[in-house]
Amino acid sequence: MPPLQHVNIAVIGTGGVGSVFVSQLAWLAKTSTATKPSLCYIAMIDKALYNSNYSEIEIDTAIATLESKGTMPPSIPEIIEYLTGAPHRVILVDNTSAGNLAEAYPAFLKRGISIVTPNKKGFSGSYKLWEDIFNSAKAGGTLVFYESSVGAGMPIISTAKELVATGDEITRIEGIFSGTMSYLFNTFAPTSGSSGNWSQIVKKTKELGYTEPDPRDDLNGLDVARKMTILGRLAGLPIESPTAFPVQSLIPKELEGAINGHEFLQKLDQFDDQMKSHKIAAEKEGKVVRFVGSIDVASQKVKVGLEFFDSTHVMATLKGSDNIISFYTKRYGELPLTIRGAGAGGDVTAMGVTGDLLKVIAQLR
Amino acid sequence: MPPLQHVNIAVIGTGGVGSVFVSQLAWLAKTSTATKPSLCYIAMIDKALYNSNYSEIEIDTAIATLESKGTMPPSIPEIIEYLTGAPHRVILVDNTSAGNLAEAYPAFLKRGISIVTPNKKGFSGSYKLWEDIFNSAKAGGTLVFYESSVGAGMPIISTAKELVATGDEITRIEGIFSGTMSYLFNTFAPTSGSSGNWSQIVKKTKELGYTEPDPRDDLNGLDVARKMTILGRLAGLPIESPTAFPVQSLIPKELEGAINGHEFLQKLDQFDDQMKSHKIAAEKEGKVVRFVGSIDVASQKVKVGLEFFDSTHVMATLKGSDNIISFYTKRYGELPLTIRGAGAGGDVTAMGVTGDLLKVIAQLR
Numbered sequence: 152m153p154p155l156q157h158v159n160i161a162v163i164g165t166g167g168v169g170s171v172f173v174s175q176l177a178w179l180a181k182t183s184t185a186t187k188p189s190l191c192y193i194a195m196i197d198k199a200l201y202n203s204n205y206s207e208i209e210i211d212t213a214i215a216t217l218e219s220k221g222t223m224p225p226s227i228p229e230i231i232e233y234l235t236g237a238p239h240r241v242i243l244v245d246n247t248s249a250g251n252l253a254e255a256y257p258a259f260l261k262r263g264i265s266i267v268t269p270n271k272k273g274f275s276g277s278y279k280l281w282e283d284i285f286n287s288a289k290a291g292g293t294l295v296f297y298e299s300s301v302g303a304g305m306p307i308i309s310t311a312k313e314l315v316a317t318g319d320e321i322t323r324i325e326g327i328f329s330g331t332m333s334y335l336f337n338t339f340a341p342t343s344g345s346s347g348n349w350s351q352i353v354k355k356t357k358e359l360g361y362t363e364p365d366p367r368d369d370l371n372g373l374d375v376a377r378k379m380t381i382l383g384r385l386a387g388l389p390i391e392s393p394t395a396f397p398v399q400s401l402i403p404k405e406l407e408g409a410i411n412g413h414e415f416l417q418k419l420d421q422f423d424d425q426m427k428s429h430k431i432a433a434e435k436e437g438k439v440v441r442f443v444g445s446i447d448v449a450s451q452k453v454k455v456g457l458e459f460f461d462s463t464h465v466m467a468t469l470k471g472s473d474n475i476i477s478f479y480t481k482r483y484g485e486l487p488l489t490i491r492g493a494g495a496g497g498d499v500t501a502m503g504v505t506g507d508l509l510k511v512i513a514q515l516r
Numbered sequence: 517m518p519p520l521q522h523v524n525i526a527v528i529g530t531g532g533v534g535s536v537f538v539s540q541l542a543w544l545a546k547t548s549t550a551t552k553p554s555l556c557y558i559a560m561i562d563k564a565l566y567n568s569n570y571s572e573i574e575i576d577t578a579i580a581t582l583e584s585k586g587t588m589p590p591s592i593p594e595i596i597e598y599l600t601g602a603p604h605r606v607i608l609v610d611n612t613s614a615g616n617l618a619e620a621y622p623a624f625l626k627r628g629i630s631i632v633t634p635n636k637k638g639f640s641g642s643y644k645l646w647e648d649i650f651n652s653a654k655a656g657g658t659l660v661f662y663e664s665s666v667g668a669g670m671p672i673i674s675t676a677k678e679l680v681a682t683g684d685e686i687t688r689i690e691g692i693f694s695g696t697m698s699y700l701f702n703t704f705a706p707t708s709g710s711s712g713n714w715s716q717i718v719k720k721t722k723e724l725g726y727t728e729p730d731p732r733d734d735l736n737g738l739d740v741a742r743k744m745t746i747l748g749r750l751a752g753l754p755i756e757s758p759t760a761f762p763v764q765s766l767i768p769k770e771l772e773g774a775i776n777g778h779e780f781l782q783k784l785d786q787f788d789d790q791m792k793s794h795k796i797a798a799e800k801e802g803k804v805v806r807f808v809g810s811i812d813v814a815s816q817k818v819k820v821g822l823e824f825f826d827s828t829h830v831m832a833t834l835k836g837s838d839n840i841i842s843f844y845t846k847r848y849g850e851l852p853l854t855i856r857g858a859g860a861g862g863d864v865t866a867m868g869v870t871g872d873l874l875k876v877i878a879q880l881r
Contacts, residue, residue, distance in 0.1 A: 178683045305853060306671040306678075313671075317870040318543045463828065471851050482863040486836050488670060492853035499847050505682040513879045 156185060156512050159205065159237040161192035161230070161264075164246030165214050168269055168299075169195075171501035172246055177210040179505065186512045191237055192230070193217050199224035205237050227255045235262050240515045244504060245270050254280060257287035260295060265515060267507040269299030269500050274384070275377035278391050281384055294511045299503030301328065301378045302474050302494045310490065311385040314480055321386040323479035323487075325445035328378045330472035330495030331362050331369040332442040337469055340430050340439040342462040349426035350419040357416070361472060361495075365412030370401040372442075375455045379444045386448050399456025401426070401442070433459040439467045465489065472496075521550060521877050524570065524602040526557035526595070526629075529611030530579050533634055533664075534560075536866035537611055542575040544870065551877045556602055557595070558582050564589035570602050592620045600627050605880050609869060610635050619645060622652035625660060630880060632872040634664030634865050639749070640742035643756050646749055659876045664868030666693065666743045667839050667859045675855065676750040679845055686751040688844035688852075690810035693743045695837035695860030696727050696734040697807040702834055705795050705804040707827040714791035715784035722781070726837060726860075730777030735766040737807075740820045744809045751813050764821025766791070766807070798824040804832045830854065837861075 162173060173193075180188050190208040192201040198221025200208060208216070225233065234241045243259055245252055245268035253273030256266055257280075265288075273284055274297055288295050301307045314321055327333050339352050346352065353370075356362050362369050376393035383390045390396070402415070403422040409415040433440040438459040443466060446453050460467040469475055474494025477487035493499045527538060538558075545553050555573040557566040563586025565573060573581070590598065599606045608624055610617055610633035618638035621631055622645075630653075638649055639662055653660050666672045679686055692698050704717050711717065718735075721727055727734050741758035748755045755761070767780070768787040774780040798805040803824040808831060811818045825832040834840055839859025842852035858864050 175683055182683075304682075304847075306675055306855075309674075310671055313871045313874075314867075316874055317669075317867045318540055318547075319867060463833070465833075468828070468830075473851055482669075482867060483858055486838055486858060488855075488857035490671075490853075490855050493848055493851060502679075502682045502684060502847060506678045509678075509681055516881065 155187050156515070157187045157189065157239045158512055158515065159191045159234070159239045159241045160188045160244060160508075161234055161241060162190065162213075162244045162246065163192075163194045163252065164249075165193070165195045165217065166246065167497045168500045168504065169246030170214060171497040172244065172504050173210060173214055175501055175505040176508075179509075180210055186509070188508075188512070189239065191241075192234065194224045195221070197224065198222065201233065203233075227252065227258070231255075231258055231262055231264070234259075234264050241265070242267055242508060242511055242515075244268065244508065246504065248272060250276070256280075256295065257283040260284065260287040260293045261291045263291050263293060265293040265511050266295045267504055267511055268295075268297050269303075269504055270297075271300045271374075271377045271381065273297075274300055275380040275393050278384075278389055292516070294514055296507035296511055297381075298507050299500045301381055302476055302490070302492075303330075303496065304499035304501075304503035304506065305474070305476075305490050305492050305494065307476050307490060308381070308385070310478065310488070311382055314478065314482075315385065315387070319483075320448075320481040321478060322448050322481060323446065324379075324382050324386060324476065325443060325466075325479075326476035327441060327466060327469060327474055328375045328444050328476065328494065329369065329442065330474060330493070331356065331366075332375065333469055333474060333494070334361050334472040336439075336441050337471065339426070340433065340441070342439055342467050348420065348423045350416075350423050353419060354416055365415075367402055367409075367412060367415055372398040372400050372455050375442070375444045379446060379453050379455055383446045383448075383453050386446060388446070388448060388451055388453070390453060396453040397456065398454075429457055438462065441466050465491075520552050521880070522552045522554065522604045523877055523880065524556045524599070524604045524606045525553045525609060525873075526599055526606060527555065527578075527609045527611065528557075528559045528617065529614075530558070530560045530582065531611065532862045533865045533869065534611030535579060536862040537609065537869050538575060538579055540866055540870040541873075544874075545575055551874070553873075553877070554604065556606075557599065559589045560586070562589065563587065566598065592617065592623070596620075596623055596627055596629070599624075599629050606630070607632055607873060607876055607880075609633065609873065611866075611869065613637060615641070621645075621660065622648040625649065625652040625658045626656045628656050628658060630658040630876050631660045632869055632876055633660075633662050634668075634869055635662075636665045636739075636742045636746065638662070639665055640745040640758050643749075643754055657881070659879055661872035661876055662746075663872050664865045666746055667841055667855070667857075668695075668861065669864035669866075669868035669871065670839070670841075670855050670857050670859065672841050672855060673746070673750070675843065675853070676747055679843065679847075680750065680752070684848075685846040686813055686843055687846065688810070688812050689744075689747050689751060689841065690808060690831075690844075691841035692806060692831060692834060692839055693740045693809050693841065693859065694734060694807065695839060695858070696721065696731075697740065698834055698839060698859070699726050699837040701804075701806050702836065704791070705798065705806070707804055707832050713785065713788045715781075715788050718784060719781055730780075732767055732774075732777060732780055737763040737765050737820050740807070740809045744811055744818050744820060748811045748813075748818050751811060753811070753813060753816055753818070755818060761818040762821065763819075794822055803827065806831050830856075 475491040840856040
């Protein structure tokens with residue numbers, strides 16, 4: 152029998168994804184015969200829970216204990232110092248979307264702390280940070296996995312990495328990378344039947360909880376641009392940042408100055424004609440409009456924005472808030488490798504994080 | 517820097533998949549900074565090449581050398597003895613479809629030899645062999661990976677494993693699992709336009725090289741049944757064998773006694789009406805006929821055979837010889853996680869083997 156792998160786990164972030172991850176970790180600790188994960192640090196935005204002797208925090212009740220007994224979180228350098236002294240190999244699970252934590256990944260990785268995260272910021276920030284992260288992991292003998300940064304729990308990052316690692320060449324990647332955008336356009340421009348005004352659909356989608364608290368954070372296209380940055384880099388393009396290529400924002404120019412999401416939503420109906428014109432232009436060609444991202448590797452062209460598709464095209468036939476991602480490669484030829492399914496939601500996003508955790512545990516030496 | 521992983525590789529089988537795998541291995545040995553694979557054994561059906569001192573066989577010229585200088589292959593117990601003495605951890609890459617080699621997997625795994633293979637036989641034989649294989653791997657501290665046994669290089673096996681390992685529940689799996697069947701039915705019953713007679717299409721598909729040498733080996737449904745056996749077991753069903761559930765054969769009863777594939781093909785046109793009747797029955801419902809496999813976990817029902825689908829259904833809209841596999845799970849809810857793309861072909865099948873090899877190297881201790 153291979154020995155049980157003892158690891159220390161540090162979790163930062165206990166929101167929608169983080170709280171589900173902790174419950175999956177509790178399940179894993181109870182059922183796994185291959186690993187013994189021991190939680191030694193857990194923190195939310197303003198509270199942290201840890202023991203100076205690294206004694207195990209009970210996972211089942213960790214979030215409740217954190218909320219009731221948590222103290223002021225230490226600084227990032229203090230967290231690194233603390234984790235460096237842990238008795239086993241340490242894996243940091245960053246379930247936040249914090250930029251400052253992502254910028255500290257190289258410091259963690261260099262000091263022997265591996266990282267698992269759905270946080271896009273580290274991999275879609277500056278190209279220098281991207282290089283720092285992977286060089287630091289090499290230097291520190293550590294691993295960094297980020298499956299859920301694109302397509303939640305679906306095998307997108309792992310597939311891109313494996314295509315490249317086995318010597319295939321990715322020639323093109325295209326897809327619908329935002330669950331929110333998918334839902335909005337599947338509703339606004341269905342392949343059959345009628346729909347409502349754009350502003351009404353945005354409001355309803357927000358009420359369903361399918362948008363960010365401020366829907367402009369979805370509509371500005373930056374979320375998709377970050378995902379394209381990550382996939383483009385994996386395909387071999389040294390993309391400088393998520394603003395280094397054309398990204399079409401669906402925020403009307405006139406509303407860019409709106410003070411908050413509330414004001415934005417109140418005034419959005421004045422600009423319904425803008426989105427309607429795109430929809431009608433598509434219909435004139437017998438097509439539907441969708442919000443897509445694409446990477447053409449040979450021409451080094453990356454773009455994010457509206458495109459028209461035949462109503463029988465896979466891009467047009469998505470349902471609900473599904474994502475779809477197609478990899479065109481040298482080996483796959485004309486017909487791409489395509490993966491489709493839920494690309495958002497706490498359960499499936501946390502599952503991608505838990506899957507990464509298992510991979511890191513299996514590979515840590 | 518993590519240390520370079522030295523491993524010894526033994527390759528059995530140098531046919532369509534095996535020869536491409538060897539060229540991918542040669543590329544890997546030249547480019548990888550993480551692993552130093554050293555080929556210490558290579559064999560085809562009637563020849564083997566190896567050095568008693570385990571000195572490295574040059575990968576680039578391995579197959580040519582094997583063909584010119586190979587000697588009578590040793591017996592399986594002799595191969596195991598030889599590999600057990602190798603200086604590094606050993607990975608056996610079985611690129612055959614041999615049943616006797618698959619039955620010896622437990623003996624290899626127990627003796628410290630890990631296995632990577634696209635060979636379905638070991639995982640779709642008796643349930644006892646399935647259990648023996650994984651128990652032996654545990655006992656021997658070895659790994660066994662078989663991604664390319666279903667869907668070639670696509671992440672099907674790894675996805676099924678990860679869903680289960682992270683605590684999701686697979687409720688249903690369905691899809692088109694045979695590139696040959698996909699091509700036959702996409703041609704015979706296209707979603708638009710007309711087609712020819714079944715027997716003509718089978719003959720043409722064989723001429724294109726898309727069928728087994730004897731097309732009955734595709735048409736009897738056993739290839740798909742083996743894949744369903746593997747996926748069903750991964751989903752938690754103790755399926756006894758690939759003949760333990762209903763499998764619809766497309767070989768007309770009257771031709772079951774045909775002496776060989778040639779006689780079978782010569783007489784197939786006498787039975788074109790049988791397949792035509794399925795096609796017409798589907799058309800009467802406004803549908804098309806496809807050859808699918810499905811697993812319903814709750815009812816423990818597995819089946820392989822003809823089903824009808826709306827012409828806009830994803831199962832109906834496949835092109836070429838693409839496979840499609842949908843996982844319905846508790847976490848993914850009503851809309852499945854679906855993977856689509858080439859499920860056959862030397863390049864993509866070998867890529868799945870190479871990908872597995874990299875995973876085993878990364879995890880071997």
